[in-house]
Amino acid sequence: MNLIFGPAGNEELFYNSGFKSTVYSAKYITKMGLFAFEYPFTHGIRLSDETAMKIGEAFSQERIRLSIHAPYYINIASPNPEIVEKSEKYLIRSLQMGKLMNADRIIFHPGSSKKEDRKVLLDRSIAFLKNFIDNNIEIIGGIKLCPETHGKKISIGDIDEILRMCKVYPDIFLPTIDFAHIYAVNGGQLNNEDDFTRIFEKLNYKELHIHFSQIEFNDKGEIRHRSLNSGFGPPIDAFLSSLITNHIKARVIVETPGTQSKDAKILLDRYLELEGKNGKSL
Ligand SMILES: [Zn+2]
Numbered sequence: 040m041n042l043i044f045g046p047a048g049n050e051e052l053f054y055n056s057g058f059k060s061t062v063y064s065a066k067y068i069t070k071m072g073l074f075a076f077e078y079p080f081t082h083g084i085r086l087s088d089e090t091a092m093k094i095g096e097a098f099s100q101e102r103i104r105l106s107i108h109a110p111y112y113i114n115i116a117s118p119n120p121e122i123v124e125k126s127e128k129y130l131i132r133s134l135q136m137g138k139l140m141n142a143d144r145i146i147f148h149p150g151s152s153k154k155e156d157r158k159v160l161l162d163r164s165i166a167f168l169k170n171f172i173d174n175n176i177e178i179i180g181g182i183k184l185c186p187e188t189h190g191k192k193i194s195i196g197d198i199d200e201i202l203r204m205c206k207v208y209p210d211i212f213l214p215t216i217d218f219a220h221i222y223a224v225n226g227g228q229l230n231n232e233d234d235f236t237r238i239f240e241k242l243n244y245k246e247l248h249i250h251f252s253q254i255e256f257n258d259k260g261e262i263r264h265r266s267l268n269s270g271f272g273p274p275i276d277a278f279l280s281s282l283i284t285n286h287i288k289a290r291v292i293v294e295t296p297g298t299q300s301k302d303a304k305i306l307l308d309r310y311l312e313l314e315g316k317n318g319k320s321l
Contacts, residue, residue: 041288044307045075046299047108047250053300062093065101071304077106077292078140084110084132088139095140104290106144106185106248109133114150115167116160116195126150127171134178144248144290146185146215149204151194160195161203168207179211185248187215190261192224198241215248219264219294222273223256229273235281246288251278251306252295266295267302279310 045068049058053067061078068076076098080086086094098105110133113126133145149164172179186204189196198214198221205212221238222229229235253271255262265271282289293303 041286042282042291042310043074043104043289044291044293044303044310045073045077045103046303047077047292047294048079048299050300051297060090060094062090062097064094065097065103068103068300068303069101071300072307073300073303074102075104075106075290075292075303077108077146078142079108080133080136081108081111083112084129084136086136091136091139095142099141105140105142106146106290106292107133107137107140107142109145109147111148113147114152115171116150116152116164118152118155118163123167126167130171130184131175131178134175134180134182137182138178138180143181144183144185144213146187146248148187148189149195149200151189151191153193157195157200161200164195164200164204165207168204168212172208172211183213183248184211185213185215187250188217188220190217190220190223190254192260197224198238202242213246213248214242214244215250216242217250217294218273218278219250219252219254220261223254223261226258227256227272230277231274232277232281232284235278236285239281239285239287247290249289249291250294251291252293252299252302264294264296266298267293267305275306275309276313279306279313283310283314 049064110129113129114122115126117123137145152160186201188201201214205214252264254264293299295302
């Protein structure tokens, strides 16, 4: 299968079913037919090495691909050297945890800086990444670093900026394309298959890391992620059809708060339906 689906973190039903640790997530999502999971270190890295290894083992046993979302505090575009230094530490710590957990991708948001020109932010981010790779190549090992497209206009990380960052070391970086974010910062201009295809053509990557959910937004960008099929965009069928038509290989992570596994399953089921249709028409 070109596409695998999974949640970012554990959904509410996981905890309501009596599970307390992510060690049990692998079996939980396997039962749903999902093959990916993104571990959220978004609000900090508070996991013992021992638990990290247990989680890694459980996911490997179920053959689920594990990615890690690095902390939101990372800001490699900041003019403040202290923040940049901390960002480097968070990335290194994420990589170390990634190794313990058998994760193969680290997702991070490049960051923002008020009142500075985007070009300055981008140059600073690229300089950081070059340095980071040169100094930490051994820790990186085979793990891919995946900068994510921004959800707020003020942050750096539109598609062109993410592409520029990824080109620093094409073997190490892989774009994370968050379609909810793209939809939000473009004021909802992501409505049909062609809109998605234009993005895939511009990216020109055979394989991608993708975040998909539906989202509420205002003129500054994202407000909050929403459950699938609750009246928000971007549209599911246009997204999946474009992935199928363009033969994109991707791991699709759903970030809906509370129902992320259920929603990943909705995407998977719809993907299989559309692919079936596509196969028949060929
Ligand atoms: Zn993110």
